Amino acid sequence: MYNHTYKELITKLQVSQEDVDFFANMPFARPYIDNTSLYQPVPFVSRHDKGDLSDKFFNKAINSHDTIPRALAFMQRPGSLHSPPTDENGIDLSQGAENPFFITFCQIESGVNGYIDTAHGGVLAALFDETLGLCAESYRVFVSEEGGHLLTASLQVSYRSPVRTPSAVIIKTWMRRKEGRKWFLEAQLLDQDGLLKAEAKSLYIGLKSAL
Ligand SMILES: CCCCCCCCCCCCCCCC(=O)SCCNC(=O)CCNC(=O)[C@H](O)C(C)(C)COP(=O)(O)OP(=O)(O)OC[C@H]1O[C@@H](n2cnc3c(N)ncnc32)[C@H](O)[C@@H]1OP(=O)(O)O
Structure with missing residues (x-):
């Protein structure tokens, strides 16, 4: 049983200034850090220990100096998106x-x-799932303002090129369309040089009752 909502967490938790400073030194991250009119840093809520048994994979198992020591999240400022433009297919x-x-x-x-010096594909799938999930939750809470927690029903990953370690990557996610309780999202994972490493498509389903 949860004693918090995503909106409470994202409002209450702090963004780590150390993480901001770490990525601010990287040219591929700087445009998002500088572009405060379009993007805002937000807490990567699953990296925080909430004092319960949730999110242990992201806040403990892969949160160490030799796994994923730094992670930083950004959300588009939702102000102008309350009635986002869609085409005839709801895209x-x-x-x-x-x-x-x-x-x-x-x-x-x-x-x-x-493989040697290469990130495991399952970990990349987990990074996709988490970022896509946070994208869907953020969109649900801040743009469409709907109830109903979202669970991953399907995740399809296409691996285009090995992700070397150590390295820094960006995962970009966006809403594609929504059909009732079904939320379709897409994502790309790129390296510091902007090379596409993997792509993903996911389906999240809004639960009929609370988690
Ligand atoms: C509480 C406070 C939290 C605060 C903190 C928040 C932190 C925020 C972090 C977010 C980041 C998380 C990111 C990680 C999220 C996970 O890792 S979740 C864990 C992995 N996923 C699971 O365990 C889900 C397991 N599956 C299920 O529980 C159920 O199958 C589901 C997904 C809830 C769907 O069940 P259901 O509601 O009974 O759905 P159902 O009525 O059968 O189907 C509805 C529709 O979806 C379609 N559908 C269902 N399943 C599928 C499928 N697999 N493929 C395609 N279509 C499907 C059906 O065909 C149907 O379509 P229509 O006929 O309506 O067109």
């Missing part, structure tokens, strides 16, 4: 790879290797 035209709604930066170390 949200305000978002995409060039203007993602939710972004995370992650520093990836060799403790998550599969």
Whole structure:
């Protein structure tokens, strides 16, 4: 049983200034850090220990100096998105790879290797799922203002090129469309040079009752 909501967490928890400073030194992250009119840093809520048994994979198992020591999240400021433009198929035209709604930066170390100097694909899938999930939750809470927690029903990952370790990556996520309780999202994972490493499509389903 939870004693908090996502909105309470994202409002109450702090963004780590150390994480901001760490990524601010990297040219590929700086545009998002500088662009305070469009993006705002937000707490990566699953990296925080809430004093219960939730989020242990992200706040403990892969939160160490040799796994994923640093992670930083950004959300598009939702002000102008309350009635996002859509096409005849319900595709949200305000978002995409060039203007993602939710972004995370992650520093990836060799403790998550599969092959030598290469991040395990399962860990990359987890990074996609978490960032996509946070994107969907943030959109639900701040843009569409609907109730109903979201669970991952499906996640399809296409691995385009190995992710070397250690390295820093960006995961860009955006809402594609919504059909009733079904939320369809997409994502890209790129390296510091902007090379596409993996892509994902996911389906989240809004629960009929609380978690
Ligand atoms: C509380 C406070 C929290 C605060 C803090 C928040 C932190 C915020 C962090 C967010 C970040 C999290 C990111 C990680 C999130 C996980 O990791 S969740 C864990 C992994 N996922 C699971 O365990 C889910 C397991 N599956 C299930 O529980 C159920 O199958 C589901 C997904 C809830 C769906 O069940 P259901 O509601 O009974 O859905 P159902 O009526 O069968 O189907 C509804 C529709 O969806 C379609 N559908 C269902 N399943 C599928 C599928 N697998 N594929 C395709 N279509 C499907 C159906 O065909 C149907 O379509 P329509 O006929 O309506 O067109």
